[in-house]
Amino acid sequence: MKLIYGALFLISMIYQSAIAIDKIHTCFPGSVKEICILGHVFYNRSHDTRHIFPQNYSIVRIGNDGWSKAIDSVIRVFDRQLYAELGHPPAVEILDSEVEMLEIPRALRHANFADNRLETFWIEQGTDEPLLSYVDLSRNSISNLINISVFVNLESIYLSSNRIEALELNVFKNFAKLKLLNLNYNRITALTGDYFPSSLTYLGLYNNDIKTLNYSALQLPSLELLNLERNYLSTFDAARLLLGLPKLRMLRIGHNSLSHETLYSALEVLKQHNVSFRDESEEVACYYSTEEIEGVCMERQTMGSGWPKAVVLSILTIVIAVLFVLVVRWVFIAMNK
Secondary structure, three states, rough: OOOHHHHHHEEEEHHHHHHHHEOOOOOOOOOOOOOEEEOOOOEEEOOOOEOOOOOOOEEEEEOOOOOOOOOOOOEEEHHHHHHHOOOOEEEEEOOOOOOOEEEEEOOOOOOEEEOOOOOOEOOOOOOOOOOOOEEEOOOOOOOOOOOHOOOOOOEEEOOOOOOOOOOOOOOOOOOOOOOOEEEEOOOEEEEEOOOOOOOEEEEEEEOOOOOOHHHHHHHOOOOOOOEEEOOOOOOOOOOHHHOOOOOOOOOOOOOOOOHHHHHHHHHHHHHHHOOEEOOHHHHHHHOEEEEOOOHHHHHHHOHHHHHHHHHHHHHHHHHHHHHHHHHHHHHHHHOOO
16 A cells, blocks of 8 residues: 555646646846846745756845835745755855745855844754854844854844844854954944953944943953944943953044043053044935034034033023123112212
8 A cells, every 4th residue: 555655645746747837037138157146036845947047157046135115035934955956165145035934055155145134044954063254134124143053154243223132241252253243233232251352353343222331341362343333332441441452543423422621531542552432324424413522523412411510501591691690780770860
């Protein structure tokens, strides 16, 4: 009986394979020798369609750049099977294609899955060391990074515009080759642990919710650029920070909640150590609700941040007004005598 069922299953598979429609994908005109750019890839696994992709390319790119409104491609799942169908290229870029499930092959070196619907990702099963050195998962919905720790050969990580609120302790510590870590536009509230490897040269934390820094945990001897703009820091000790960042040459701290006194003190320390701090981007002119202090854009000081001065000024105003009234009254009386 089992033999009969097995034979029927085999016949069914052969029949379905025979009636499957081949969907042949070709590279866009203008693709160079090593790069294949594909569009309008609506990939789903079924017995009705067999996808045939170009082979022997070093880089395969699918999807638009994320700014276009049109749906260019839809690929819900990327895993070892699709990777094999693409010909095992060293670099894969699948952008704005509604990817929801991502299994990163161990042989993949360059992965760009920006502008998708990812909440998590994982590594292909196996024992070979993962070769991934570059990954861009920007503009997804990732909140947990625990699975990234297995990719020990990473050199560049882009995770901007996700939903990361906290960093798992030591999640990046085994990355001896990591140079660039971009965590801009997330929801990180504090840097209180030993998160980062000593190899880092760039750390981007622009537009997070950071309120406190643990200076003793920021021991990054190779770091050259640190971006802390648009956070909620109300205190800042530049001298303590620089003790752990001896090679720092550029620091961005604009648009925080620092008082004028704290900011001026920090800028003086940075100048003494030849660390650049001026906003040389489009924000150099500052917006209407901000002010520029030595090239650093800061929110305008509220009355609450300098209430003693405000009280003194109010008292002086009242005293002057009273004196003015008394003088006018004295003059009026003198003229009517």
